[in-house]
Structure formats: C-alpha cells, structure tokens
Amino acid sequence: MLKADVPELNKSDLLGFYRQMKLIREFERESERQYTRGNIKGFLHVYNGEEAIAVGAINTLRPDDYIVTHYRDHGQALARGMTSNEVMAELMGKATGCSKGKGGSMHLFSSDLNFMGGYAIVGGQLCIAAGLALAVQYRGDDQVVLCFFGDGAVNEGEFHEAMNLAAIWNLPVIFFCEHNLYGMGASSKETLVMWDSLHEMAAAYGMSRYEVDGNDVLEVRTLMQKINAEVRAGSGPAFVVARTYRLRGHSVADPADYRPQDEVSYWAGQDPIPRYRDWLTDEGIATVEDFEEIDASVDEEVVVAAEFGESSPWPESASLYDDVYTDRPTEGIPA
C-alpha cells in the first residue's frame, strides 16, 4: 500500500494509529511486569502481535457502533478509547477500574463507548453480537456491530448458531476472526478443517467473506471501511478473517514451547509495529524524531497507568453485593 492509497488520512491520523499500536504493546509489557510483581492476579492474556487488528478495525467505527470481543481484550478496549488508567486499574482489581474491579482482565466493559464487553467463555459473544444487531435492526437504526473472536471460537456450536441467525435475519454484524493459528495451545492445523481458508466457512451461510493481513494496520482499516459501509447500508452480516499471530503465549503462564521455531521466527518478522513504522518511514511520512516523541509519551502513559492502578484503593468490602441486581439488594449477609 502507498500513501496515495489512503489519501483521506493525514500525518496526524497515520501517526495516531502508530501511537495506539505502540500504546497497546507497551501497556501489555507493563501488565506482564505487574503480573510478575503480583499486582495482577488470575489469567492475563496479552495482545502482543495483533495490535494492527484492533487499531485498524476499530478506528473505522462510529461512536454509536457496538463492539463485542473475547477475553484477550485489552487492545480493543484501548483502541476504542478506554483509558490506560481505567484498564490497568481493572486488571489490578481496583475500585477505579472500568468495572470497579468486578470483571478483571477478561471482562472489560464501557457503556460510554458501546464497548459491550470482553467474553471469556469462547464463542458466547457471537450470540450476544447477533442480539445487539437485532436491536439495531428492530429500531431501524444504522449502527453496525463488530464482534471479535479467535479461530478457536469457530469450533464452538455458538459460532454456527450466531452465523446462521445473523445471515437468515440479515443482521448488521461483522464477525471478525483474529486467526492467530492457535486455540490456547492447540494448533488450528490440527483442530480446524478449514484453517487455511477459514473465511470460506462463511460460504455455508451465504455471507460476504474476506481474508486480510491482520498485521497490516492500513490493510485492515481499508477493508473494514468498505465492509462497514456495506453492512451499514443493509447488506447483512459479513465474515472477516485476519491472519495474525500471538507473539506471546496463550496467557502469561504459557511459554508457548509447542510452537515450531521457524514459525515463531517467521511471524516475529511480521510484527505489525515495526512493519508500520518502516512503512511510515519509507513513505516519508514520519521521522525518527516523530517516533521518539510518540514512544516517550506512550512510555509515560503506561507508567502513569501502573502508578494509578497501584495507588488506587481496593473496592469497599460493602461493594461485594453491589450490582448483582439492578432493582434490589442481593440476599446474603454483607461482609
């Protein structure tokens, strides 16, 4: 792709994408550090290597569009505009987190941003995305719903139920598969018949389908601009498969030693951030000084987020029973 291929984007836009990708990468590095220090508990699934997808896709949405995603959700949350502070605080289980510490890393939500949640039971979010799209259609509105999931989710029955329903009811939802070749530790080559032409599975639903280089932020963005417009105009659902790779293991507890070294090396060379940085340089859009300035501001933001999380208070004990129900206090004995 050349600069001339994206004439609508100015330098500020293009560097904005770089900053978002870099922010996600550094945020994840910091979250791994905080995990090692014991400030983040439980599961932590970092997004390293897939940043071009969240940034390329989400930047094509309107503020009133809906996003639903999976448990590897920090990148999408940040790309949608959640602050590093509220996400880091949520990872640390603090009262200042986006969900007051009740959801954690795998369950980020923001009602202000129509960020309808990270879902950690694989495949469930596709059904919820169909329902959001159903609501849009029911009201006669023109939002789109962007639903992220991994290649592992394609094997869940809920994938079929949601794809079929969306297709037969012509719902405005984009099913976006981040095809990183692994479902936890299992290679998709061993678990998915269609692993190498995954987008063609949508043919069974008569659905528009696309494959894209998920490590190229502008390719993702350009394709999603086109798909969003079509879905918004009433074309019905679409299925997008973005080929990508986790640069880290499934979670921080996973050294990912089941992956062949040549595969790891190949994808290390496809890292979306250096690729985009090289492109910006080669196209004469940005200089070393531009990158230094952005990188420094990202580093500072991440450090501030970690300090914010660490210095934030734990949730009050009495909040244990808050928000189970909307209308009534929970039965039970408050701590």
Added chain:
Amino acid sequence: MSVITYRDAVSSVLREALDEDERVFLMGEDIGPYGGAFAVTKGFWEKYGQRRIKDSPLAESVIVGAGVGAAMAGLRPVVELMTINFSLLAMDQIVNHAAKIRYMSGGQFSIPLIIRTVTGAGASVGATHSQSFEGWYASVPGLTVVTPSTPRDVIGLFRSCRELNDPVMFVEHILLYGTRGEAPDSGDFRIPIGQADLRRTGGDITLCGYSRMALVAEQAAEILAREGIEADVIDLRCLRPLDMDTVVASVKKTHRALMVEETTRLGGFAGELVSQVQEEAFEYLDAPVGRVAGAEVPMPYSFPLEQLAIPSAESVAAAARKLVNGV
C-alpha cells in the same frame, strides 16, 4: 373476576406486554405461524407480525444470547425455550452471560430479559423431556427464578417480572396449561417477586412446594383434613429470591414441615429449604423436616411407572401423616 386457563393467562400477559411496550418482542422456536408448542402464542404472528414475533431457528444458545444482546441495547425481549430440558443447550448464555454481565461490568449494563420456559414431568414424554431444572437456575446469583402455579400468579408475577431490569427465568409447568383459575380484573394487579403464598392454613404441619407441587401439596392437605390433620400450604412462587420468612413463620407455628418437589432428592431444591428451616427454626421443630421428591431415576415413559416416580397427593399425605403421627 373471570375464570381462565393457565395458558390463557400466559397469552394475556404476553399480549399485554406487546401492546404496552414497543421495546418488547418475542423470540423462540415455533412461536410464529405454528402458534407455540403449547399454543400460548396462537394468533400472535398474524396480529403482531414477524418483527415482533420472531420465529427462530432451533438454536437455543443464540435465542437466549440474542436476547441478552438486544437487552443490553435497551430492548426488553421475552424469549421462549420450548422446555427447560432444552435450556441446557442455552446454559452458557443463561448462566455465564445473562446472569453475570451486570456484575462483571460494575453495573454498567443491565439485562432486562425474560426467558419463558416449561418445566415438569407427567406428560408421558420420556426421560429427556420430563425434567425440572429450575432449582439449578436458582443457584445462580444474578438470575431471578419464578414458578407460577395458577393463572392468577402467572398474571401477577409476569407483570412484576416486566418491571425488573434483570434476567428472569419464568418457569411454567407442562401439566398446568389446561388448569383453570380466577384471573384478576385489574390491570394494576401485581404479585411482588420473592413473596410466597400461604394457600391454606392449619396448625399441625407446614407443606411447602412450588409450581405444580404446591397444588399437589394442597390436595394432600385436603386428604389430611379429612383425617383431622390441618396443614399450612405454602407456594414459594419464586425460588430466587426465596421467601423463607413465610416458611419459617409457618414452621414456628406448626412445628413440623414437609418439603415437596418434583425433581430428584439428591441435590434438589428441597434440601435447601430443609437446611434453612433448621437454621432458622431448629428449636421449634417437633420432628425432622421431611422431604417428598421424585424417584432417583431418569423419568420412565410408561404411564404407571412415571406416576410412581412423581410425588402425588397420596404420597405427600402419607409422608405428612408420618411426621405428625410418628407412624
């Protein structure tokens, strides 16, 4: 007061919801031109059209999941799972998502979703179609579980459920659709969620059940009354929230209690009731709290065997008699 069937009661509150609130739509298997597996939505599709009466594929997970998503976006879906047996195929959406999104989002999203479904045994439909899982759902914080036993309760409870902003399992009973009862005339009639119904009063023993077993307990109380044993009969009406105050107050008066449920004893809901009674009223008890439950078998198809597996008025009366008389 007019006398209507339980089926008519369900139909009437659904029509009322559709008429009163544009945000309400129905979604489920065969609720459209077919009219519903139990004829509850007969004529709806013709009257309201397919925008509001959504005849879905056989896909329970997305029926509930799409209801969850639509509810998050501000609609008020009423989805139907043809029977509670099929709800197992939607367990992920009900338990992992609907029940937890509000809490996990720190209160940012509510899920005003009513999941109507049908429980119960006794219809000669075999082991896979005769189960009673409402007690399972009652174990899930975030859900509300409602089990009406009469047309009046259907109307009063459903209206209250519509005023909630959280997911409800509205559990109807397969054998009750043809039963008749008085319907309230007032459109303002409500039954508060989490309020048990003391259906009959007597001083000797408390019989407690829900859904059809509350009616069976009432029939048992009539048998017992002919023998000079007077029973309080309590219909719980809701399993979560659970009104134990009514149960405990009754037991403090009668000093004996028998819990009646249709499903199996091991892991059943009656065990919870027994436990709470002994926690709250141990010193008032003159006998161990008893249970009558379904047999520990997959439900047999053959009619006489099936009848053996389900509590009856006679088996409840016999157990009550033993608690009161000691033999």
